[in-house]
Amino acid sequence: MTDTELPRTPDYDAWPIDADLDTVSFTPRLVTVRWSDGRISRYHGIWLRENATDDTTINPATRERILDLSTLPAWPEVEGAEIDATGALCVDFAPEDRRLRFHPGWLRAHDYDNVSDPEAPLVPVTTWQGGPEAGPDTLDATGLLDTDAGDDAEEAILAPALESVLGKGLVRLRNLPTEPGSLEAIAWRIGPVRPTNFGQLFDVRAKPDPDSNAYTSIALPPHVDLPTREYHPGLQMLHCLENSVEGGQAVMLDGFAVAEALRDRHPEAWTTLTRVRWCYANTARTTDYVWYEPMIRLDARGKLLEVRIADFLRGPLQTAFEDVEPAYEALMTLQRLLRDPAFAIRFTYAPGDLVIFDNRRLLHARDAFEGASGHRWLQGCYMERDEIRSRYRMIQRARRQRRLTTDA
Amino acid sequence: MTDTELPRTPDYDAWPIDADLDTVSFTPRLVTVRWSDGRISRYHGIWLRENATDDTTINPATRERILDLSTLPAWPEVEGAEIDATGALCVDFAPEDRRLRFHPGWLRAHDYDNVSDPEAPLVPVTTWQGGPEAGPDTLDATGLLDTDAGDDAEEAILAPALESVLGKGLVRLRNLPTEPGSLEAIAWRIGPVRPTNFGQLFDVRAKPDPDSNAYTSIALPPHVDLPTREYHPGLQMLHCLENSVEGGQAVMLDGFAVAEALRDRHPEAWTTLTRVRWCYANTARTTDYVWYEPMIRLDARGKLLEVRIADFLRGPLQTAFEDVEPAYEALMTLQRLLRDPAFAIRFTYAPGDLVIFDNRRLLHARDAFEGASGHRWLQGCYMERDEIRSRYRMIQRARRQRRLTTDA
Structure with a gap:
């Protein structure tokens, strides 16, 4: 490079010149x-x-x-x-x-x-309410696995999907394959999967000898997955392969919207739940995960960072004696809000649907279903929020690169 | 169950009765x-x-x-x-x-x-100094892969290894197999691997067209891996398959000991580095990870939670104008401490060695090596600290179970 050319940038990125x-x-x-x-x-x-x-x-x-x-x-x-x-x-x-x-x-x-x-987010974060008319942002993903990684057809599907997840914490893609295991190839369009003790992919269906309430046909209250980890997975994907049962509707809530409502309506409960460190525990047969954290966490700048809500994965509260009753009062206030239908969106999975959601922001739940009435089979996996941001930044970089090419 | 038997406990755990x-x-x-x-x-x-x-x-x-x-x-x-x-x-x-x-x-x-x-740690956390006489806790792991998962022979190797990692952030196991890929089976004795954009296992050796300084033969300064993630991996394993080069000595420092020394000797720099949010960035060819966090993080109770130090994975500092010069002053104070040989332990990898360390606490580095002088090949992987704690709790549970059986 000589001084007759612009200097390199310190990365592989593309930087159009908007002003001299x-x-x-x-x-x-x-x-x-x-x-x-x-x-x-x-x-x-x-x-x-x-x-x-x-x-x-x-x-x-x-x-x-x-x-x-x-x-x-x-x-x-x-x-x-x-x-x-x-x-x-x-x-x-x-x-x-x-x-x-x-x-x-x-x-x-x-x-x-x-x-x-x-540190402004890549896409503005907007909290949302539920109700009978509300539903997830829904996109047709027909042919996603036939696109080439990084090509325009892939970007046309992924870019709006990633924007929904970044902004609202949730997107539903439809018309994907229903072959068992195809979720892994779909997930790799964004990034590597985070395996857990439940495997690389996990099967959500009623199982004999279940090691989680998820693997029964009972209703599940609104929760995040794996709050028993130092850092619970930032993203969850649930891919419907079969669904012919009565019941089992999916329920999703914006945990940030619920947290904001708690702050506005019950400030004392909010303060307690941002402070008291609950015990999250999954003492299963072959693993024993325990972690302590407040139910609602703010970042260093006071913005909502994560919620950690999952009644069935809490161990015995171990906190200062005088905090115990206030903590339970605040918890019950939160539990009542979580049952308010104004926060929930409800939908029925169709085979080929894939729901991607922020597992540190959204709460998911499901109705009980009748196991004998048919089959309900979801495959799921986890990923870090880092991956969705990296993938979206690559799309932004490609757009900048196209601008450079067009400008030249 | 009738009232003539003790009630069940709310988990799968074993609880001996030490007092009535x-x-x-x-x-x-x-x-x-x-x-x-x-x-x-x-x-x-x-x-x-x-x-x-x-x-x-x-x-x-x-x-x-x-x-x-x-x-x-x-x-x-x-x-x-x-x-x-x-x-x-x-x-x-x-x-x-x-x-x-x-x-x-x-x-x-x-x-x-x-x-x-x-929330007391499972094993007391002790910080350590380095120096020419110091080295990692070292255990003979001969036959680990021939043990049955959960048996006494496995526990005899794993229990002290996990204790070293939990307490000091580091252990070296020796006499493990040197077959490429055997790290995965070894890692599974603790828990699932956390894959990244570098794969499930990654190969540390000089490569053509490297996408990381790690994949060259240059010296690496003390660093943690993947500080560009919202949550960088809690554990790293490096498994030596071959090492016949001149140079390339491994260097490890206790990041918590360095942080404590900074706090004691340079309190102003300490305060700055626990507050200013640096940009960590890995803007590579096909991925683009960015995260903002202070270099030293404390938990809600003021204890050291993690260090995030890696000069070659920092992007341009984006902070308040008036913080820039104090931030760089504090950084350079830290950099000088990091070069103090009193903190470093140095050792040479032998084939069959496996080093397991806390990647949110320890810093690792290496000397430059002569690529032409032989072969140096490490395989590595990441895991969460949750896994090592879960595994150690299972050992504690088995011990309680044995006490129950002995008492009965």
């Missing part, structure tokens, strides 16, 4: 640029130094960082800054006596001086 | 018992009601709860309590008019009135 660098000024610690649309952005010298793309900073083969800042002879100081003929920002650093160049599209995309929330 | 129930008294909300060793324990009526073991409370087939407390006619009140001829606690509940019985061994094991820390 117009002017630049600097102090020893700071570079300030003005963009062609008038925006002013400040970048710290130390930040620029660590995010450079030359071969002393980034391994050119893997595009991963090799620089350890603390091995530099001193805090890197800016002793020159200009915009070169390609439109790149060039910065001269002392004491290394090194000139480093920065791609304007990448710089603009990482403008921490002007971004109010760098 | 001596006397009992009650109020409408509280049952107070005195044990044969003088201990006094109080149990709330609501707590007893939810943790009962009768068929209205627990599904007898799955041993999972079916009771929804909020569907009871009213808050359960205690109207009688006594110790029966079997030594069980019997409690009469209004308004259900139901007598429920509780196993004294189980009650004593869940005595929340007298336990100072119900």
Whole structure:
């Protein structure tokens, strides 16, 4: 690469140039640029130094960082800054006596001086109510497994599906194959499955000698799966292979909507459930999972991070003596909200349906069914929320790449 | 079951009776018992009601709860309590008019009135220093794969191994097979593997066209794997199949010991690194993982929960403008500590060695090696910390079961 080309970016991503660098000024610690649309952005010298793309900073083969800042002879100081003929920002650093160049599209995309929330979700999160008219976002996925990974036909199905899961925590795909095991190939269109003690895929049907209430025909109250883990799976997929029973309707609730209602209507119960650490336990025949966590968790910025609600997977509460009665009062307040039909959507699985939902946000439940009236067979698996975000970012990257190609 | 036998416990576990129930008294909300060793324990009526073991409370087939407390006619009140001829606690509940019985061994094991820390770790956590004389706890695992799952020979190898991982975050097993892929069978002696975009097992060796610095022969600085995930894997296993190269020594550090040293010596840097949310990013060719988290995380009780340190997997810091320079100052202070040889243990992998370590606590690194000097091939996989705890609890359960059998 010569200075007649734009510098590489520090990753494999594509960064269209929406505004040009117009002017630049600097102090020893700071570079300030003005963009062609008038925006002013400040970048710290130390930040620029660590995010450079030359071969002393980034391994050119893997595009991963090799620089350890603390091995530099001193805090890197800016002793020159200009915009070169390609439109790149060039910065001269002392004491290394090194000139480093920065791609304007990448710089603009990482403008921490002007971004109010760098951690903004990929898709806005919207909570939802249920009721008799409500249902999941539903998409026709005919032919998904016949598409090529990454092609336009796959993207046409996956992009809106991922948007529903990211925004609402739920999507229903229809008209998928009903071959047992096909869920694994479908799941791989997003990412790797997270196996558990229940296997890579698990079969939800009434079984002899069941090791979970899920594997009976009884009703299941609203719950998340595997709250007994330090980190319960972020995504669950349930794929209907057969359904000819009476009953067994699926019920789904937005746990974040229920939590918000609790906060608004019963603030004391909300405070208790964000604080008291319940015991979640699955002391089964051959495994013994236990974890302690509040039922409602907020992230460092006070936003809802996860709910951990599953009455049949709670062990004995082990908390301060004086917290026990308030905890149970708050729990019963929550349980009453969970039975309010205003939160629930209800639907019947048809063979070929696949429901993908956020298992750290949504609660799922089912009605009892009559085992003798027919067959009800779902296959399920788990995945991390990381995978759905990675897949969606790859779609965004492909769109940026197409813009670059179109602009060129 | 009749009242001539002890009641069932609400799980599949075994609960030896270390003290008998001596006397009992009650109020409408509280049952107070005195044990044969003088201990006094109080149990709330609501707590007893939810943790009962009768068929209205627990599904007898799955041993999972079916009771929804909020569907009871009213808050359960205690109207009688006594110790029966079997030594069980019997409690009469209004308004259900139901007598429920509780196993004294189980009650004593869940005595929340007298336990100072119900979440105490299974094995005490001890941080450690390194230095030239230090090395990992090392166990001979000859024949592990020839044992039967759950038998005494397996337990004799696994129990001390799990204790080292739980307490120190690290163990080295020696004399395991060197067949490629045998790691999967070894891992299954503990629990299911967590696959990632790098596969179920991954091969650590110098590769053409590497997608990670790990797959080159360059030195790797101390790091955790996959910090780009919402929840990076709790356990990592590295299994040596071949090692005949010059260099490539393994280096391990106790990230908790480094974090504590930072807290003691550089409290300002500590505070910054527990607060500022760094960007972790692996924007590779076909995947794009991004997550924001502080480098050092404490749990709700202020104890060290995890470290997330990996310079080559950090994306551009996106935080408040005024935090950028303090963040880099704190980072460089940490980087200097990480290079202090007092923290590091160093060892050379021999074929058949398996190192299991806590990937949310330990940092691992390696020296550069000479690819042309021989072969260096490790296979690795990830697992959750939940699995090691579940497996260890099963060993504890088996020990309790043996005590019950011996006592009988």
